[in-house]
Every structure is written in C-alpha cells, then in structure tokens.
Amino acid sequence: EAEVAQSPRYKITEKSQAVAFWCDPISGHATLYWYRQILGQGPELLVQFQDESVVDDSQLPKDRFSAERLKGVDSTLKIQPAELGDSAMYLCASSSRPGQLYGYTFGSGTRLTVV
C-alpha cells in the first residue's frame, strides 16, 4: 500500500535554531498538506499545496515558518528560529485532488521537541 513518507521521525532542537522537515507524498498526488498537532489536540492545517502552488497558508506563522514544494512532488517545512511553543507533531498528508477526504493519506509525522 502506498504511503506518505516523512523524515525525520523525531527531532530535538534548541530554541532559536533552524529545523526542517521533509515529506514525500504518494506518487501522483497533486495536493499536499502540512498539519501541526499539539499534544492533546487535533491536527491543525498549516499549509496546502496544489502541485507547486500554495493554496492556503492562512494558519502558517510566516514570520518563522516557510514551506516549499518546488517541483510539485516532495515538500519541505522549515522553522527558523524555533521556539519552545513549536514543540508538536508535524504531519504531512496528500490526496489526488483537493477535498477528496477519503483520499487523504497521512504520514507518520515528525515529532519535534524544542528545548
């Protein structure tokens, strides 16, 4: 079964440092999502890509977060500088087209701890 690949699985970083997460969606999936999940809460959408274009980044803290999907395939989410409040699970998901809910496949996430 096709999977969404994410790396690293775990990341510990000091505050004020830069950190990056990588996501490789299911082959052929044009839509890619980054979600952040704080412990005890549901996932929250940070950014949505359609191919290489950003469709929705209204919840992305743009002063420190950036996301790119240069060739419309894999994607990178960066935080610089990291803050203690950024400690969370960062989830990537992909779908073959926007809004195809049951077609959303999530990766296993990157657990970030900022110390």
Next chain:
Amino acid sequence: DAKTTQPPSMDCAEGRAANLPCNHSTISGNEYVYWYRQIHSQGPQYIIHGLKNNETNEMASLIITEDRKSSTLILPHATLRDTAVYYCIAYTGGGNKLTFGTGTQLKVEL
C-alpha cells in the same frame, strides 16, 4: 464546516461493540459526516463517511439520524488495536480544509 461535539473519552471491553457518538446539530445539507482515527504516534487514518444513509465497510458502521444532527460510529467487535482517538468531522469537500476537533479517546480493555 459545521462544528462537531464528541465525548472526550470512552472505554470498551474487547470483543464488545464500541459505539462512539457525535453531535453535529448545525450541519448543513451538503456536509458529509466523516470519521478518522489516530492511533498513538501515527497519522490519522480514514474510517468511513456518509451523507444521509447509514454506511458500512470492513472497518465500521456509521449510523446517521434522520435529522442528521447526530451520528454514531460502531466498531462491531472492538480489539485492543482499536484503542485510538476517533475524530468526527463535518465536511463539504471541494477545496475546503479538513478541520479536526479534539476527538474521543477510545480505550479498549481486556
């Protein structure tokens, strides 16, 4: 998308049916009811969705009330591996974002 309300936690004995309720009293006519679950330290996994009619697949059954203001996800024979957070989401699809609440933590015990 309509707001949904779920109990924060539920317990179920292994082998018994787990019935997870969801209230969505403000759901609009074009919003589907979707269920996802998230096992600890994994990403959410799609379970089932429906609009008006009851639905069943290999994972679960979804019962939607006639007025569509509430629904129940049924896991007919819960196992320890069904321990997870279950999210009920009202969603129109299209280009709208998928919005998660806090879900129900289901604990299946021996």
